[in-house]
Amino acid sequence: MVYLLPKILVAGGALMSLLATLGLPRWRNGAFWVALVLLLAAGVDAAVLWQAEGNLSLLVAGSMIADPFSSLVDLLVVAAGVSSLLLSWNGDRYGPEFPALVAVAVLGMMMVAEAGNLIWLFLGVEVLSLPLYVLAASERTALGGEAGLKYLLLGAFSSGILLFGMALLYGATGTTLFVRYPNLPLGTGFGLYGVGFLLVLVGLGFKVAMVPFHMWVPDVYEGSPTPVTNLMAFGTKVGAAAAILRLVAYGFYPQAQWWSPLIGYLAVLTMIVGNLLALPQRDLKRLLAYSGIGHAGFLLVGIAAHNFLGSMAAVFYLVPYGLAAIGAFALIRLVEGNGEGVQLDDLEGLAYAHPWAAALFIVVMLSLAGIPLTAGFIGKFYLLQAALVANQTGLAVGLVVGTLVGLAAYLRPLQRMFARSRSERVQAFRWSWAGGAVLVVAACGTLFLGVYPSPMMHIVDQSANFFWLR
Amino acid sequence: MWGVYLVGIIAVLAAVGVVAARQPVHSAISLILNILALALLYLMLSAEFLAAAQVIVYAGAIMVLFLFVVTLLTAGKEEQEAPEILSGQRWWAGGLSVAIGLVLVLILAQTPSSGLGPAGPVGTLNALGAALWGRGFPYLLAVAMMLLTAALGVLVLNRPERPSRSSEPGSER
Structure with a gap:
C-alpha cells in the first residue's frame, strides 16, 4: 500500500x-x-x-x-x-x-x-x-x-x-x-x-x-x-x-544475445534518421519532434549495450533530455503567446529583444546537441562509454555521427535568433511567470548537471542497479 | 461442434453488418445480434456468468446508451447548457464521488501484496468476483481510470468551439 x-x-x-x-x-x-x-x-x-x-x-x-x-x-x-x-x-x-x-x-x-x-x-x-x-x-x-x-x-x-x-x-x-x-x-x-x-x-x-x-x-x-x-x-x-x-x-536477460544487436541496429538507425530529418525542418516543434526521435535512439544505445554502465547511462540520459525538452517547449510557449506553433523565422531578433530568454534557450539547445558544460554532454559521454565497454563500436560510431548531424540542426534556430530584423512574434513577446519559471529551472538544471553531475550520477547509480548485472 | 461454427458465422456476419449498415440504428441492431452470438459462445464454454453479463450489460445497458447517443447526435446540438432543475446536485455528486473514492482506496489497501495465485475455476460468479475485487483490484481501478478518461474525452471533444482560438498571427499555414 x-x-x-x-x-x-x-x-x-x-x-x-x-x-x-x-x-x-x-x-x-x-x-x-x-x-x-x-x-x-x-x-x-x-x-x-x-x-x-x-x-x-x-x-x-x-x-x-x-x-x-x-x-x-x-x-x-x-x-x-x-x-x-x-x-x-x-x-x-x-x-x-x-x-x-x-x-x-x-x-x-x-x-x-x-x-x-x-x-x-x-x-x-x-x-x-x-x-x-x-x-x-x-x-x-x-x-x-x-x-x-x-x-x-x-x-x-x-x-x-x-x-x-x-x-x-x-x-x-x-x-x-x-x-x-x-x-x-x-x-x-x-x-x-x-x-x-x-x-x-x-x-x-x-x-x-x-x-x-x-x-x-x-x-x-x-x-x-x-x-x-x-x-x-x-x-x-x-x-x-x-x-x-x-x-x-x-x-528477457537470458536472451540478450539476439535482442541486444537488434536494439543496437535500431538505435543507430533511430539516431541518424532522427537527427538527419531534423535538419531541414522550419517549424520549431517539428524540429524538436525529430530531435526527440534522435534522442530515443540515444536512449536505446544504453539499453542495447546491456551492461550496468548502459542501463545507468540510459536512465541518466532521461534527465538531461527531459530538462532540455522542457526548456525548449517553455520557450516555444512564451514565443507563441496566444497563437499556435513557432516557425524558425519567428525567432528572428530574439537575442537582441529579450537576451535572457535567448540565453536560456541557447543553454537548452546546446544541451540537446551535447556541447560540454551542459548536461547533454555528460549524458552522451556516459552512453559512449557504455557502448565502448560493451565492445559495440558500431553503436559508438552511430552515436557520434548522430550527435554531429544533430548539432547542425540545433544551431539553425540559434542562428535565426541573432538576425537583425525582429519578427512579429518577438515584438509581441511577453514573459509569463509560469513559462518563465519552467525555462529558468530547465536551463539552470541543465547547467548544474553539466558542471556537477555526481549527485545525479549517484542517484542513477542506485536506481538502475538491476539484479542481473550484479 | 457445428454449433460453434454456426454461431461464429452469425457473429462475423453481424459484425460485418455493424460496419456495413448505412443507418446508425441498423448498425446498433447488428451489434446486438453480434453480442447475443458471443453470449452463446460463452455458454458453450460453460462460462454462464459471462454469458449472462454479456446479455444484460452489453445487449441491455450499453446498447441503450448507444441508442441514446445516436438519437442525441442526430437531434442537433444545444448551444446553451440546460438550467439545473435539482438545486445543488453538483455538490451532492461531488460529495458522493469522494465517498466512493475513499471506499475504493480502502479496498485497495487490503489487496493481497503477494504474487498472483493460481487461477481458480473461471467463468463462475465467485471466481470472477474474487479475481476482480481481490488480487486483481488494481487492474479494475486502472480500467476504471481508462473508462473515465474516455468519457472525459467525449466531453472535451464534443464541446462547442471556444471563440478565442482563431485568426491568430502565424496560425495560418
Whole structure:
C-alpha cells in the first residue's frame, strides 16, 4: 500500500481536479491548483520512497515492482506533468479538464515503468495514451484534429501489436508475470516466445518513437497544444524507455544475445534518421519532434549495450533530455503567446529583444546537441562509454555521427535568433511567470548537471542497479 | 461442434453488418445480434456468468446508451447548457464521488501484496468476483481510470468551439 501512494496521489489528483471544476466559474484555476498540488505531493512521496527503498525490489500485488527505479521514474514523470501544467497555466485556453487529463497520463507513465506483469504494462500504456489522444485534439485547429486522429489511429494500431505480442508470450509461457520468464525452461532460442517479445518491442517502440515506428511523431507534436507536446516529448519517452529497460532487464536477460544487436541496429538507425530529418525542418516543434526521435535512439544505445554502465547511462540520459525538452517547449510557449506553433523565422531578433530568454534557450539547445558544460554532454559521454565497454563500436560510431548531424540542426534556430530584423512574434513577446519559471529551472538544471553531475550520477547509480548485472 | 461454427458465422456476419449498415440504428441492431452470438459462445464454454453479463450489460445497458447517443447526435446540438432543475446536485455528486473514492482506496489497501495465485475455476460468479475485487483490484481501478478518461474525452471533444482560438498571427499555414 505504501508503495502505491504516489500513484494514488496522482490518481487522486486527476479525480479531485475534476471535482474542483465544480467551483467554476468563480474559482477559475481551481482544477489546475488541485492537480498541481497533488502531483507535487506525489513527487515528494516518490522521493521519500526512493530513500526508503535502498536496494529493495518488491513485487506489490503481483504486478508492480517497487524499487528505486520506479521511484526515480515517478519523479521524472511528475516533473513532466508539473511542467506541462505550468506551461498551460491559463485555464481559459485549455479547458478545465486539462489538468485532470494530464494527471491521468502521468499515472499511466508511472504504471508502465513499474510493471512486472504484462497486464499492468498494457493497462499502463492505455492509461497513458487515452488522455494524450484527447489532449492532442483538444484545441480546434485543423492541425490539432489531424494530430489527434493520427495519434489515435497509430496508437490503437500499436496497442493491437503490443497486445498480440503479449498474447503470444502468454501462450508460450503460461504466465503474464514477465519477471518469472527467466526462470522458465525456455532456452535461449527464438520460437513463439521470441516472436511475442518482438511484437511487444514494436508496440513499445511506437511509444518511444523508435525508427521505423516514428512516422506519427512530427505531425502529432506539431498539431498538439505546446504543453501537451511537452508532456509527450518528456513523459511518454521516459515511461516507454523505462518500460523497455524494465522488460529486457527483468524478463528477457537470458536472451540478450539476439535482442541486444537488434536494439543496437535500431538505435543507430533511430539516431541518424532522427537527427538527419531534423535538419531541414522550419517549424520549431517539428524540429524538436525529430530531435526527440534522435534522442530515443540515444536512449536505446544504453539499453542495447546491456551492461550496468548502459542501463545507468540510459536512465541518466532521461534527465538531461527531459530538462532540455522542457526548456525548449517553455520557450516555444512564451514565443507563441496566444497563437499556435513557432516557425524558425519567428525567432528572428530574439537575442537582441529579450537576451535572457535567448540565453536560456541557447543553454537548452546546446544541451540537446551535447556541447560540454551542459548536461547533454555528460549524458552522451556516459552512453559512449557504455557502448565502448560493451565492445559495440558500431553503436559508438552511430552515436557520434548522430550527435554531429544533430548539432547542425540545433544551431539553425540559434542562428535565426541573432538576425537583425525582429519578427512579429518577438515584438509581441511577453514573459509569463509560469513559462518563465519552467525555462529558468530547465536551463539552470541543465547547467548544474553539466558542471556537477555526481549527485545525479549517484542517484542513477542506485536506481538502475538491476539484479542481473550484479 | 457445428454449433460453434454456426454461431461464429452469425457473429462475423453481424459484425460485418455493424460496419456495413448505412443507418446508425441498423448498425446498433447488428451489434446486438453480434453480442447475443458471443453470449452463446460463452455458454458453450460453460462460462454462464459471462454469458449472462454479456446479455444484460452489453445487449441491455450499453446498447441503450448507444441508442441514446445516436438519437442525441442526430437531434442537433444545444448551444446553451440546460438550467439545473435539482438545486445543488453538483455538490451532492461531488460529495458522493469522494465517498466512493475513499471506499475504493480502502479496498485497495487490503489487496493481497503477494504474487498472483493460481487461477481458480473461471467463468463462475465467485471466481470472477474474487479475481476482480481481490488480487486483481488494481487492474479494475486502472480500467476504471481508462473508462473515465474516455468519457472525459467525449466531453472535451464534443464541446462547442471556444471563440478565442482563431485568426491568430502565424496560425495560418
